[in-house]
Amino acid sequence: MEDLCQGAASALRFLEGYGVKPTRIIDIDIVDRVSEHYGNKALGSYDLENSRILLMSMQDMTEKLAVSTLYGQAFDRIHYRSVVAHEVAHALFHQNSPNARLTNAAQEYLAYVTQLAVLPADRRQQIVEHAGVAGWESGDSISEIYMVMAPEQFAVKSYLHFTGMNDPSAFVKVLLNIKWFYVYVP
Template sequence: MKGALISGVAVVFVLSAAAICGALRADTVACADAVFTVSADSGEVAAAACDALVSARASLAECGIEPTRPISVSIVDAPSHPQFGVCLGYFDARNDCIEVADPKGYAALLPESDARRDLPVDVVFRGLIAHELAHALVAHNADQARIAPAGHEFIASVFEMTAYGEEAREALLAADPVRPKGSRDMVNPGIYALAPRVFANNAWQLFQGAEDGCAMIRDILGGQVSLPFK
């Protein structure tokens, strides 16, 4: 999590500092799912964001995770987290607002080592939207004091990987291999900071390898499981 650019997706909450999340862009639309309002520089990008949000919400709902209040989403050139600086996206818990980078900027924002550089930008966009929406719905459904940062990132990474689809997911898993069933020892903030794609791949494999991945996530939300896993 060091440096001017967060190489993964920005961390969970804005807990301090003045937030600018939610600044209006040229096109602001209410999605077909009335929970979401999207602001972007073009109607095309706003529509793509709405589609990604609806799809990600459906995936989260399969694990019983639903929004409890409206969420606004801004698609901007380069999101700037108040604490960590320029990033690909972040969720501001105080304002129920998500900022995600516009796909046109991914070539400049994604580090050279990030395997997502080789994916179509629309696929990366869907993953980023899903990641930040997962952060938002964790905040809606859990006592934030109970959920460690590793828990937030684990859940967000699972739904990010879900959003990529099988072909892109296989490419990411091949680029940064982890154990086929994942490792609980790797669900920790140190791995996320140093190797965010390894963290995400491991989260996916752990979720897939679990007898009931959704139950694992619900246990994290309910505080029955602490992270790093014990």
């Protein structure tokens, strides 16, 4: 419970800095399993119909799903909190975007940026080095296909792109108002 609250609070703090605030209560259901996402083991998901986050307990993640590592590191409570933060970012996206149903790439960009941002700096640095990629560049298209094939690289490319921008708040507005499946990097 403490990890859930800490993870959620860290996401709220981070995103508030970019003008993204909750418009209503965010509910989290602890469930036995979460359906797979494109054949990838999903640790959590956002239930659009009922506006609730579905998340497995850390114990179930490690025992039932046999999750032992994340991004090349031993999976522990710090990672669990970051997974909570990822799902809270999805919930906030839905509350603040008029087109949230269509825009998976934009959502995942912000969710992964949040997930990495709430980690301690040394953990994040190790992940960035492990992924071995640079941030998205002008002209790239941030796509869900890339994310499905390489979630760790997608996360790191998004984080590096976000933190390298002069005005990330303006880009967050772009993400929230996007109307298409992918994000074209300006």
